[in-house]
Amino acid sequence: MWVDGQKDRPVVLRPGFQSLKRMFTVFFNYSDPLVVDILPQDTAMTATYYVQNVLSQVKPAINEQRPKVSTSRILLLHDNAGPYKARAITRPLRVLHHPAYSPDLAPCDFWLFPILKERLAGRKFDRIQDLAKAVKSEPRTIPEEDYLGVFRKWQIRLKRWIESHGEYFEGL
Structure with a gap:
């Protein structure tokens, strides 16, 4: 943050539980979540x-x-992060990488994560393990038809992306 030399510096809180970032890897299919992994x-x-x-x-x-x-x-379906493009992953698996900088084509980004954020908003977690437990259990409460519906929406988004020849578009 840039501040004017005449102004006091903003108060910076010491890192605590709330400021820690953790990566959650989520795999789900057309009916429910399969795996939720929390990167240590x-x-x-x-x-x-x-x-x-x-x-x-x-x-x-x-x-x-x-x-x-x-x-x-x-x-x-993987994003284009380096670890997911390694030969150790792409050789034994059938992997589809969505285009770089295209969160609108990733079902986790346009559907699952917004649902989780909404459902977990305002809840306080004293330990990262409690947050992890909530992130693992919440997707199981989403109805099966919602999972099926997101794959239909994903197909529509992919078709729109193909029709736009990979160019940016709005309105989904």
Whole structure:
């Protein structure tokens, strides 16, 4: 923040629980959440972490829910962050990367995270574990038809993106 030399500097609060940022990785399908992973504090999301700690939860969750469907037929939607483009991830999986800087094409960004923010707004959490528990449990309260609906909306958004030849558009 830039301040005029004549003005007092703003009060800066010491970092506390409320100022900590944590990364939540969420996988969901057409009916419910499959996996919610919370990146440990002071840990960077790397391809190694992602494969060993996140994807290692995804395949068993899919197999449990759909035992007769081969996981080789599963398509995962990732953003374009570096760890998700590593060969250790893209070789064994069918991965669809949405275009860079396109949160309007990511179902978590345009649908799930706004719902979670709304439902968790105003609630106080004394420990990060309590927040993590709420983030894991809230998606399970969303009706199945809402999950199915978001995939329909996603298809409409993708079609609109294709029709615009990847150019920015508004109005969704």
